[in-house]
Amino acid sequence: MSPASRFASVGNGEAVDYSRVPVVPIEDFRSAILRMAAAGRRLCALLSTGVAGGPPAGLLAVLADDAGGRLYLAASEPVTSYKALTPELPQAHLFEREIFESSGITPEGHPWPKPVRLVPADKVTFFQETGEEIHEVAVGPIHAGIIEPGHFRFQCHGETVHHLEIQLGYQHRGVERLLRGGPDSRSLSIAETICGDTAIAHGWAYCAINEALGGASLSLRAEALRAVALELERLANHIGDLGAISNDIGYLPAMSYFGRMRGDYLNLLMLASGNRFGKGLLRPGGLAFDLSEEMCASMAGTVRLGLKHLEQVAGMFFGEPSVISRLEETGVISRKVCDDLGLVGVCARAAGADRDVRQDHPFGFYRFRHIPSTILDTGDVFSRAMVRFLEAQRSMEFLSALLGHLPAGSASGPCGAPAANHIAVALIEGWRGEVCHVAKTGAGRKFEWYKVVDPSFHNWMGLAMTMRGGEISDFPLCNKSFNLSYCGHDL
Amino acid sequence: MTPLAACVLILAAAAVLSGGLLRRSRAAGLIVIAGLAAAAGDIVRLPPGDIAVNVPVWSPLLTAIGLLGAGVPILSALLWAFRLAPPARTKTGRGLALGCGFAASSARMQYTGSSYPVPVIRVFSVLLGTNEEFRPPKGYWPAKAFFGSFTPDPALERGLPVLVPGI
Amino acid sequence: METITLVLSYPIILLLAPPVMLGLITKTKALVAGRKGPPVLQPLYDTIKLLGKGAVYSSTTTWMFKLGPVVSLAAVFCASALAPLAGAPLISFNGDAILFAYLFALGRFVTVMAALDTGSSFEGMGASREVAFSSLAEPALILTFASLAYRSGGLCLAQMFAPHSGPSAAAGTILVLGTLFVVLLAENSRIPVDDPNTHLELTMIHEVMVLDHGGPDLAFILHGAGIKLVLMSALLVRLVLPEMPPAAALGSLLFGLGCVAVAIGLVESSMARVRMVRVPQLLVAAICAATFGLMLTLR
Incomplete structure (x- = not known):
């Protein structure tokens, strides 16, 4: 067989x-x-x-x-x-x-059978390197910046990191347990809050599961608008990440300019949905809100202007020698590690792996209009930043072309109740990487179980591997270049 | 009016003003300290450069150095005294070391004596000849790793055997 | 009149100039980045606020931790008596340049002791970096002092930093200025050596050493760091300013300090931080520049 x-x-x-x-x-x-x-x-x-x-x-x-x-x-x-x-x-x-x-x-035979999310506080064990000269550095779960809680345990000698172990689980909310027994009036909101900055991708995956199980088909306009929303989310986050990377290396002008530009795309999502992260925009069967002609025209204008600004600021940023020397050859992930650990998303594409769900398993409007995927092969912080810039550029080109020619039709449609004893899988390319939802319904046409895999679930181990043999002062920059979700991992 | 009296008057006024405006005795106290330093300077101001070293009974140079040397402990004592007397509604307490948000620190987290000079050792590594024994963690989930280093004494272990063969 | 100016100049320079200089640097960086930035006197307001607060001491620390900020501030106050600010310094004798450099080193020593006293890896990391980089910045400083001392005939700050004229001194002066500027950036934790605005402890040098200090201790440390910046900038300014009557000297010194603050702000806005392993290379470059300046002066 x-x-x-x-x-x-x-x-x-x-x-x-x-x-x-x-x-x-x-x-x-x-x-x-x-x-x-x-x-x-x-x-x-x-x-x-x-x-x-x-x-x-x-x-x-x-x-x-x-x-x-x-x-x-x-x-x-x-x-x-x-x-x-x-x-x-x-x-x-x-x-x-x-x-x-x-x-x-x-x-x-599992080499490291530690609990993932529910770690009892008094029974925490970390890998420890022997030798009197090694010291441990424990960072978190409370951090100096206002970010999510997570714990990083380094084994260091002086400035060199020999081993990094990451322990998360502080934000476990029981999302999969809450989604079991749905879909009900809360399920869509729960799905959108799995990871707040990936609301569109997770929401789309949830809607795709419901549409697959309920046998709904979407109008072309609804597919196009969903693609617009997903690309706006991708833009806002990629540009925000470039600003955060500039902040971490101390290049202040680029930090301010990228930060201001990120706001422009969040405001476009707010124009479309009333929420800066696009929560409440998607629903099974289509979207909750449609875009009027004027809105489309003004959004297209903002995107075109934004493309010019982005290219100017990115030219300044990537052209500055001190920036390049700081970013290149820092936090390198090799192609072998990327393939072994199954990394997805921006981190994988920056290491040379050609993985993009929009291209490999096209969904929604991406079946009709392709966005070429961006692959670089050095696997360092520079290539991750460059992949973000190039993807942002391509998203903007996609958006300005699409917003001028949205298909006519209605933006929402009916979606039936899920069929009984069926299983559905949805993969969406969120801005971090591949979002995967798998759900099975029981005899009562409700979810018997619901599995969510955020891209961060694959990628946190990649961050732990980049730090081996690296400098501890490079860790914040590497962490920012990966920019993984703590709550997406913890569910 | 002598310069000394003038500056004492100015500083008293400044202390009263700042004490009144800010309602903080410490800010006023610091201004007074700076004023005392300036007033003391007025007394011991010496012409630069041409200090004679053949010493009469009273030596300006040694007085100057002595005052400067005493300045550090005297100023420290004054600052400590002002820090010990906080305004009424503040309090001093004991807590855990901040340590970037991880409260349960252990002895392993203290910076080791071998880690501390690592940046300097890297710069002078050619001269120092540090030997390292390093068994790095292998694989994604290593079972063990070890690190140890040893820097031979430049004089006893590297210099002397070269100069006096046979030791 | 002259004495009153001198007497007044010290409180201004020791109490007001540090926060204003730090505020000017922050304002310059904000304006270059297209923002308005905080008020120029913000560091002064912060220091006054901190003086009125209580403090929490870590249970792993001892009296050494409390001694650190106090002795470091006292040491820079005493070093200010040696520096030629607006006119002649308060105390001056042959060899005071060495005492000046080592009063700063005394401040650094007690701060490092206080940092290691906490037993936390972060402060140890900051202390290790600070002493490593200072041990490389010190030869640059001493070589600069050596070339200035050779030119002026004695190791006395007032004579070394008195204005000189003549084209033969120009090349040497430019190298000295460049070296002193790099040493200033390194000793005062500015970009490209360290980012003073960063919140990432693993990348900090000086700021993470003082991570556990709060309240009045932090006020002493911030103010001491400001005074160190002012003193080193004042030396730079004195090297270029011509001889002047005392009131004009004070005014031109303050103007010069403002120019140095704007220059530091512009340098910080125009480049990213250097990787931590490359900072020794930067300082060795400063040592080479100082050596070259010394050779030019000796010729």
Whole structure:
């Protein structure tokens, strides 16, 4: 039997009857996943379908074939323990720790079986390097700036970092538990607040799940407007990140100018939806608000002017020699580490991995109009900043072309109730990377379980690996260049 | 009016004004300190450059150096006294070290004696010849790692054996 | 009249000039970045506010922690008696340049001791960086003093920093000015060596050493840092200003301090911070410039 026959194949944003997903013994499940990964497929999600203390449940895996544009689903029979995938497939590491914590299924042989989110305060252990001359630096969870809580434990000698371990979980809100039993009147709001600055991407993924399960189809105008909103979110965050990077290296003019420009795009989202982060704009079936002709024209004008300003300020920023010397060869991630750990999004594209959901698994309006993906290969802070600038530039070109020629039609439509006993997968390219939502409905047409994988879930380990052998004074800059979400990881 | 009296008057006025305006005895006290330093300067002002070293009974040079040397402890004592007497509604307390938001510090977090000179050692590494034993963490989830370093004494261990062979 | 000017000049320079200089630097940086920026006297308001606050001391610290800010401020006050500000300094004798440099070093020593007293890795990191960079800035300073001393005939600050005329001194003076400016940026934690506005402790040098100080201790430290900046800038200014009567000397000194503040603000706005491993290279470049200046003077 070919490995693919142990999987059900589905497209991005599609639903399939759960009985079509093959349930195989755990050893077959494990070996099939390893063979698929060796063939170049990527692990999008690995979860257990049960809860701690409940009946024993099995595992479910979602793998993505970026070249072929298909997603593969497989399930395993109920188990209490199994041989861990992590030693042979490092990108499964955090998923297996999460499975252990949430459902009690033990991955035997996992090299670092620490809880992911619910770490008891008195039983915290970190990797410790032996030697009298090593000191530990503990940063957080309270930080000097007003950012989210997270703990970083460095093993250092002087200025050199030998090892970094990141512990999160301070913002666990139980989002997946809250979404179970939906969709109800709160579910869309909960989905949008999974990660506040990625409200559009997470909201779109939630709506795509509901539309797949309910069999709704969107008008072209609704797809186009959703793409506009997603690109505006991407612009605001990429430009804000460039400003934050300038702040961290002490290049103050660029910090002020990028910061002001970020506000322009948040204001465009506010014009469209009444909320600077676009919360409340998307709903299953379409959008809550439409854009009038005048609004489209003024938005297009702002974007065109913004493109000129962005190119000027970025020219000043990337042309300054002290900036280049500070950013280049800092926080390097190699292509091998990127592929091993399954990094996604800007960090992966800056390291040479050609991963962009808009191109590999096109969804919404991106099926009709492509945005070329930006790949650089040095994997350092400079390339991550440059990828952000180039993606912002391409988003602006996409927006100014689209806003002038929005398809006619209505911006919203009906969306039926979810079908029973179906499973749906949605992948959206948020500004950090790939957002993945997987949901299964039960016999009562409500969500039996709902899995959210934020891009930060894949990428935090990448940050830990860049710091090995690096300078501790480069850590804030590396952290800012990754700009990962703490609450998206913690759910 | 002598210059000394003039400056004492000016400074008393400034102290009263600032004490009244700011309602802070400490700010006034600091102005008085600066004024005393200036007034003292008026007494010991010496012509620059041409100090004779053949010393009569009273030496201006040594007086100057002595006053300057005493200045640091005297000023420190005055500043400490003013810091010890806070205005009524403030309080001094004991807490944990700030440590960037991590409260439960351990002995491992104190900067080690080997870490402290690392920036200087890097600059002079050619001259120092520090030996390091480093087993770096390997793989994504290392089991162990070790670091130790040793800098040989330039005179006893590197200089002397070269100069006097056989030691 | 002359004495009154001299007497008045010291409170102005020691109490008002530090916050105004820091405020001018911040204002220049804000204007270049297109913002309005805080008022120029903001550091003075901050210092006065801090003097009225209480303090929380870490339970790992001892009397050494409390001694640090006090002795460092006292040391810079005494160093100000040696510096030629508006006219001749209060105390002057042959060799006072060395005492001047080492009063600053005394202040640095007690601040480092106070930092290490907390037992936290952040302060230790800041202390390690501060002493490393100061140990590299010190040869540059001493070499500069050496070339000025050779030219003026004695190691006395008042004579060394008295204005000289003549084209033969110009090249040497330019090198001395450049070196002193780099040493000033390094010793006072300005960009390109350190970012004074950063909130990232892992990248700070001086600011993270004083992380645990609060209230009056922090006021002493901030004011002491301001006085250090004023004294080093005053030396720079005195090197270029011609001989003047005392009132004009005070006015021109204050004007010169303002120009140095604007220059520092412009330098800070025009470049990013240098990577921490490259700061020693910058300071060694300053040492080379000072050596070259000394060789030009000796020729």
